[in-house]
Amino acid sequence: MKIFTxxxxxxxQDLARSYLATHAHQAAFVANSQTKSYGKRGRSFxxxxxxxxxxxxxxxxxxxxxxxxxLLTPAIATALVDILQSLFSSIKLKLKWVNDIYLDxxxxxxxxxxxxxxxxxxxxxxxxxxxxxxxNLQEKAGSIIKQDFNRQKLIKSLLRAVSxxxxxxxxxxxxxxYRHLSCLLNKNITLQLGKxxxxxxxxxxxxRGELVVKSNGQLHSYSSxxxxxxESK
Numbered sequence: 001m002k003i004f005t006x007x008x009x010x011x012x013q014d015l016a017r018s019y020l021a022t023h024a025h026q027a028a029f030v031a032n033s034q035t036k037s038y039g040k041r042g043r044s045f046x047x048x049x050x051x052x053x054x055x056x057x058x059x060x061x062x063x064x065x066x067x068x069x070x071l072l073t074p075a076i077a078t079a080l081v082d083i084l085q086s087l088f089s090s091i092k093l094k095l096k097w098v099n100d101i102y103l104d105x106x107x108x109x110x111x112x113x114x115x116x117x118x119x120x121x122x123x124x125x126x127x128x129x130x131x132x133x134x135x136n137l138q139e140k141a142g143s144i145i146k147q148d149f150n151r152q153k154l155i156k157s158l159l160r161a162v163s164x165x166x167x168x169x170x171x172x173x174x175x176x177x178y179r180h181l182s183c184l185l186n187k188n189i190t191l192q193l194g195k196x197x198x199x200x201x202x203x204x205x206x207x208r209g210e211l212v213v214k215s216n217g218q219l220h221s222y223s224s225x226x227x228x229x230x231e232s233k
Contacts, residue, residue, distance in 0.1 A: 001163065002027045008049070010036040012056035013114065013123045019058045020118035028159050030055040037125060039110050040099060040226070046137055051130040053155055055123070057162055062120035068170045070209035070223050073099050073113050075169035076122065078178045079161040080111070084126070087154065088144055094183035096227060097202075097211050101126065102183055106142030122162055128154070172207055179205050183230065189213065190229035191222060198222075 004027065009015060012029040014036075019027055031054045034047035047054050064072070074097070081093045081101060094102040101109035109126035127143040168174075179185060184202040191198040191213060200215030210221040 001159070003159070004029050006031045008033045008035065010034065011038060012054055013038070013112065013121055016056040016058035016121045016123075017114075017116060020060055020116060020121065023058075024060050026057070026059050026163075028055055028057050030155055034125075039112050039123075039125065045110065045125045046127075046130075046133060046141065047125060048130060048132075051143070052128055053124065053126045053151065053158065055155060055159065057122045057124075057159065058119065059122070059166060060119040062115075062166070064115070064120065065170050068172075068208070070098075071172055071175075072165070072169045073111055074178050074205070074209050075165045075174050076111050076113070076124075076162055077101065078174040078181065079165050080109070080124065080126075080158055081181055082177075083154075083157045083161050084144065087149075087157070091144055093144075093181065095178060095181040096183050096230075097205060098209070098224075103142055103144060105183075107140060108142050108144055120166075124158060124162065126158075172209075175205065175207065175209070184211070184227060188231040189227050191225045192228045193222065193225045198225075202227075 009031045011034055012031050015029040033049035034054055037045040037047045039045045077095050077099055091103055096102050099111040100107050112123040114121045128149050129145050130143040133141050187202055189202050198215055200213040203214050204212040206212055210223045212219055212221050
């Protein structure tokens with residue numbers, strides 16, 4: 001895999017998308033900082049220099065198994081947490097369905113999978129040692145450590161983990177670990193589905209990677225949506 005590195009870019013996702021339009025080989029785009037990075041639903045992702053890991057993997061002509069498509073993002077999230085836990089053993093990371101990495105109730109990272117006619121783009125942003133956040137993020141965002149880290153080693157390990165998931169996500173073998181890492185299960189949640197809001201208890205993440213919620217005495221499975229509130233039972 002070819003890896004392109006940059007000091008500052010608007011967004012590694014944009015670079016990967018442009019690459020897919022004219023290339024047929026897998027490549028990664030890594031940046032020290034981003035000025036217009038974004039996550040799920042187009043929300044901006046704070047990407048300051050030197051303190052985070054930001055990259056996108058471009059996979060041309062990726063053949064997605066439509067019946068198993070919802071498993072890809074949680075498979076990647078689980079693999080990334082395994083790498084981070086092995087390198088920073090004193091922390092205890094959690095996963096918020098479907099694509100967010102949490103530590104001490106604050107978001108420290110996220111995964112964004114985007115599909116185009118030319119292939120698949122997987123974006124990863126993780127706050128490793130970021131200590132200063134904009135005012136609107138101070139209560140929501142956090143970082144994993146406070147000291148410096150070996151950026152090159154970490155990026156290579158994370159990229160290798162993401163690449164491995166591309167051929168392994170369909171088995172669902174990661175699901176027990178994903179459930180174990182979940183910060184939602186057995187808690188009261190509020191799920192935003194477009195203009196609709198669902199209140200209930202998150203009881204499971206099923207074999208398709210869907211969130212199973214018990215609401216008004218009935219079980220419902222959701223393949224998409226955003227959990228906007230989490231409370232203990």
